[in-house]
Amino acid sequence: MIKKLLLLILFLGSITFQAQNLVWKTSMDAAITASNDENKPMLIFFTSSSAPNNLQNEVFKTPDFAVWSRDNVILVKLDLSDANASDVDKEQNVKLKNAFGVEDLPEVCFANASIRKSKTTFQALGKLGYKPGGAKAWISESDAILHPSE
Template sequence: MTKKLLILLFFLGSFFVQAQTLAWRTNMTDAIAISNEQKKPMLILFTASGVPENLQNEIFKTPDFAVWSRDNVVLVKLDLSDETASDGDKEQNVRLKNAFGVQDLPEVCYAIASVRKNKTTFSALGKISYKPGGAKSWIAESNNILHPSE
């Protein structure tokens, strides 16, 4: 009996872990298409290897963030140190970092984008970086950026 219970708990636990896996996009073209299709803004994480992982560990790896992000944004991760990225993607990511005024990594920018005549136009909604206080506080600040009139 206890063996069956342990097996059941194992499967339920693995299902719960898989349910929290976030779908980060790394291709901006795909992210823009999904953002426009779902009518959700993009949460663009600018990061690189060797940067502090507080934002990842204390915010992005929480169940609260997983639920909130699924309902509110399209997740985009632009790793500026990704050696597997093409030269064109690396250049694009650096241009986006500069266009959004990102100075310290990691930092999150909220934006929407439109494509007309093969020209992409971004509308920045706001930026947020790591601040101590946990996921609920970070989500509240993000909601203020995404829904300023509420």
């Protein structure tokens, strides 16, 4: 009985550990390369230090999201209040926020991108903000955006 309990605790601990250690790219160039290499769309998370944390706490920090994101998207976090970001990156992030029509933070945009002749072209797939209901409901809405025909 004790062995089973220890195995369960180890298993649940590893899932929680994975959920808290998601790899968020902060460079769009790196994200686009990874997106194209892995043939997955980007989940671009627009946020700032003053934005509510409910999306992060109730969705992004869950084991369900960790598993889903690993299999379905390239995670990109664009913090519009990041003091460590270069002026070029700050300007780029604001331009992307405006191009995707993001008004309220935090908000997620799903997109594909390609680079040809040093010009980046984005294909917006959809947007999603925080909605009550937890990770499973948020993932279901995300799947509807990413796979509309299913």
